[in-house]
Amino acid sequence: MDTQLKRGLLDVCVLSVLSRGESYGYKIITDLLLYIEVSESTLYPILKKLEQNRSVTTRTAEHNGRLRKYYMITDMGRQRIKEFLVDMEEFLKVHEFIKRGGDLL
Amino acid sequence: MTKEVWLKTFKDALQKMPRREASKAVAFYREMIEDKIDAGACEDEVIAKLGNPSDVAKKILEENGIRVKSRDTEKASKEELDKLYQSRFPLWVTLTLGFFGVIVGLPIVIVWFALLVSFFACFVSLMVGAFACCLASLVAVVLGLVGTVGNGWAYFGACIAGAGVCMMLTVMFGVLAKLMIKATAFAVKRIATEG
Known part of the structure; x- marks a missing residue:
């Protein structure tokens, strides 16, 4: 997939994973693996960005004697998913148009 | 690892x-x-x-x-810069400029500097001489060595006037030297930026 396109999608993918409940780095990557491949070096800036624009909040908890950072989606994050879906509707119309070979209905 | x-x-x-x-x-x-x-x-x-x-x-x-900046990119950018210089100024131009710079520039700088120093030395020595004369005439007045006392005072007055003129010239020379240095710096900068 085109990297530019993938980058835009990944933010929402991560938010979608988190909309089912809090999660942590490794789990986010494995949850997404079925649909889209994400490396840790790709995930790190995404999580950082989502944290900065307040789409997620974090908490650090102990797990097996070490620290683990958990990410939770916020209302702003949910709003972002909604906006993405609306944008996608528009996008799909264009997609159909392109698929028809530019034929007007 | x-x-x-x-x-x-x-x-x-x-x-x-x-x-x-x-x-x-x-x-x-x-x-x-x-x-x-x-x-x-x-x-x-x-x-x-x-x-x-x-x-x-x-x-x-x-x-x-x-x-x-990794070492590679640093090296690359330096090489690029060198190439740019070389394309704008072929090596022989740089070398010739450098040669003439040393041949012509160095003597000019040395003469310029020598001129400044000698001017300064002249005025300072004149001033010192004038003050020495003042002192001498004062001593002469006190000891009554120079003819009558009146002659001594005249001598002293002339010396003080001379010292005053020298002081003024020294100050003027200081200003002139400053201007000369500034002008040189300006000219060098202009040449450097336009080159």
């Missing part, structure tokens, strides 16, 4: 970042590595898959708007 070595190298490579941000990144990768190992992966494999810690760090630094 072990997990700890990887993380240490990674942390060192993030030195240009604020410490808080750097330790966040290190914590993220530590957690990731440990989670993978807990999930059953072998440490060597996990580390190998992560890649070179310096490269990972470089990516993070760049995302934070911190420019990273």
Whole structure:
């Protein structure tokens, strides 16, 4: 997939994973693996960005004697998913148009 | 490479970042590595898959708007600059300019400097001489050596006038020297920027 396109999608993918409940780095990557491949070096800036624009909040908890950072989606994050879906509707119309070979209905 | 070595190298490579941000990144990768190992992966494999810690760090630094100059790019940019210079000024032009610069420029600088120093020395010595004469005439007045007392006073007056003129000339010369230095600096700058 085109990297530019993938980058835009990944933010929402991560938010979608988190909309089912809090999660942590490794789990986010494995949850997404079925649909889209994400490396840790790709995930790190995404999580950082989502944290900065307040789409997620974090908490650090102990797990097996070490620290683990958990990410939770916020209302702003949910709003972002909604906006993405609306944008996608528009996008799909264009997609159909392109698929028809530019034929007007 | 072990997990700890990887993380240490990674942390060192993030030195240009604020410490808080750097330790966040290190914590993220530590957690990731440990989670993978807990999930059953072998440490060597996990580390190998992560890649070179310096490269990972470089990516993070760049995302934070911190420019990273690896030795290769530094060398490359220097070479590029050299090439640019060489395309604008072929080597022979640079060498000729340098040669003439030394042949013509050095004597000019030396003469200029010598002129300044000798002018300064002239006026200062004149001034010192004038003051010495003043002193001498005063001594003469006191000792009554120069004919009548009136002659001594006239002599003293003339000396003081001479000293005054010399002082003024020295000050004027100081201003002139300053202007000359400024003009030289300006000319050199103009030549350098236009060249």
